[in-house]
Amino acid sequence: MKTAVNESQNSMVNITTKSNDLKTTTEPSMEEQYPSFLFFVVCLTMSNINIIIIIIMMFTIIHQITTTLQANDVQKRQLQSTIPCGTKYLKETIGISITNNHLYQFLFINDTIQIIRYDYRKSTENNDYKLNLIDGQMLANGLEDLIPSDIVEQLMTIIQWTEFDDNDDDEEINQNKNKLQPIISMAMSINNRGKIRIYCLKSLDQYIYNIGDYNQEIDMTTMEIFHAIQSEKLSIMGTISNHNGIIISLYSKLSFYMNLFKLQENSLNFESSISFAINSSIVYQINEYPTEQEQQTLTKSFGEIFGQNTFTYGFVSDNNQMFLFANHDEKLISFSMNIFNNQEKYPFKLQSYQDFFHCNKTLDPVKIDDNKQITISTTITNTVKQSSTTAVNGSQNTITTEPSLDEQYPSFLVIIIITIISIVN
Numbered sequence: 001m002k003t004a005v006n007e008s009q010n011s012m013v014n015i016t017t018k019s020n021d022l023k024t025t026t027e028p029s030m031e032e033q034y035p036s037f038l039f040f041v042v043c044l045t046m047s048n049i050n051i052i053i054i055i056i057m058m059f060t061i062i063h064q065i066t067t068t069l070q071a072n073d074v075q076k077r078q079l080q081s082t083i084p085c086g087t088k089y090l091k092e093t094i095g096i097s098i099t100n101n102h103l104y105q106f107l108f109i110n111d112t113i114q115i116i117r118y119d120y121r122k123s124t125e126n127n128d129y130k131l132n133l134i135d136g137q138m139l140a141n142g143l144e145d146l147i148p149s150d151i152v153e154q155l156m157t158i159i160q161w162t163e164f165d166d167n168d169d170d171e172e173i174n175q176n177k178n179k180l181q182p183i184i185s186m187a188m189s190i191n192n193r194g195k196i197r198i199y200c201l202k203s204l205d206q207y208i209y210n211i212g213d214y215n216q217e218i219d220m221t222t223m224e225i226f227h228a229i230q231s232e233k234l235s236i237m238g239t240i241s242n243h244n245g246i247i248i249s250l251y252s253k254l255s256f257y258m259n260l261f262k263l264q265e266n267s268l269n270f271e272s273s274i275s276f277a278i279n280s281s282i283v284y285q286i287n288e289y290p291t292e293q294e295q296q297t298l299t300k301s302f303g304e305i306f307g308q309n310t311f312t313y314g315f316v317s318d319n320n321q322m323f324l325f326a327n328h329d330e331k332l333i334s335f336s337m338n339i340f341n342n343q344e345k346y347p348f349k350l351q352s353y354q355d356f357f358h359c360n361k362t363l364d365p366v367k368i369d370d371n372k373q374i375t376i377s378t379t380i381t382n383t384v385k386q387s388s389t390t391a392v393n394g395s396q397n398t399i400t401t402e403p404s405l406d407e408q409y410p411s412f413l414v415i416i417i418i419t420i421i422s423i424v425n
Contacts, residue, residue: 081140083116085359086133093327095186095200095313096131097241105136106186111160113186115139115146129317134359146188147196151214154223158200158212159184180206181328185313187239187246191217191265199239199246199263206234217266224268236306240322241315249314249324253307256298257286260340276339278302283335284345305333305350332356 095106116136195216240247251258309326335348
């Protein structure tokens with residue numbers, strides 16, 4: 001008996017292909033800015049060996065302070081800016097991953113990948129599982145804060161891919177390239193040993209996919225890059241973060257089922273896979289092709305949700321629910337991950353972004369100070385507005401910077417110079 005799973009696995013043809021200099025500027029240290037000034041003052045006052053010792057101590061102290069500040073600056077650059085509300089970036093989001101007690105929001109902005117990291121517990125507390133994208137930290141160096149820079153370069157060849165070298169003979173596929181929006185998807189997992197896996201893909205025509213798989217359990221220095229050619233047109237492929245693993249989704253908008261593939265931890269192969277269909281308000285696993293009449297009914301039900309929405313990324317929550325997201329349509333669907341384990345029927349929920357994403361910030365609770373003044377806490381709520389567009393450059397970021405040496409120690413040099421002059425006199 002022909003199964004939907006086997007047909008989907010046979011439809012994926014893999015062709016192996018091949019696999020930025022970060023420029024930084026640093027402020028000159030105190031020694032570099034004022035060497036001649038200090039030397040001049042000291043020469044005017046120096047009269048004995050004690051002065052020479054004081055000079056050496058002075059430069060030693062300045063060097064230690066400068067070194068400490070530079071080390072702190074490196075740490076600050078890792079998490080440089082605070083994002084008060086991540087819902088402003090939903091249109092630019094190409095993946096959401098929940099792993100290692102953090103929620104990662106991957107953004108595609110100006111042809112680069114940027115990442116906002118949240119405290120996952122803070123993002124889901126005190127609600128019926130809606131994501132609270134509040135107080136995220138924009139990683140200053142993007143992917144390079146997570147993986148080596150040479151791997152980032154390999155990954156960006158996937159994301160920035162624009163066309164194949166050879167020409168497609170299918171006229172319909174070539175037309176779709178001009179009509180359809182590119183699909184870009186990315187998911188990340190971190191296993192119990194701290195090994196990172198990133199799976200990303202891109203398609204220009206919903207038929208041919210360029211795929212990259214970086215798995216530190218297999219090779220820390222190389223990303224596997226290959227192409228997948230689907231057997232059906234208008235095939236939507238996506239990535240799903242599954243805590244310490246990755247799941248791949250695949251469906252055709254003209255079909256009646258979706259395929260889900262769990263990737264093996266130490267391999268490029270699939271650990272398991274299922275196909276599921278939708279009927280009315282339930283989802284269920286299918287192992288055999290239904291009759292032609294049943295297919296017509298299922299195709300209609302499936303098309304009402306998956307035919308009208310393009311679900312390209314998702315994640316599995318800690319309450320064992322799978323969430324799939326359609327950015328362009330601002331819709332998401334969720335259902336139980338138990339669908340992998342049995343053929344039971346499970347309800348699903350279709351929501352709008354406006355109902356799921358929000359930014360709630362509760363200030364300090366009610367306090368009564370010594371002067372009997374009452375401070376009442378308030379809750380600030382930002383929800384997603386349907387069909388709204390947000391200018392990325394207009395977002396409000398809070399930048400954290402380290403004060404300079406002059407700002408922290410304005411009178412430091414003056415005190416040393418006065419001390420030297422006092423000794424001489």
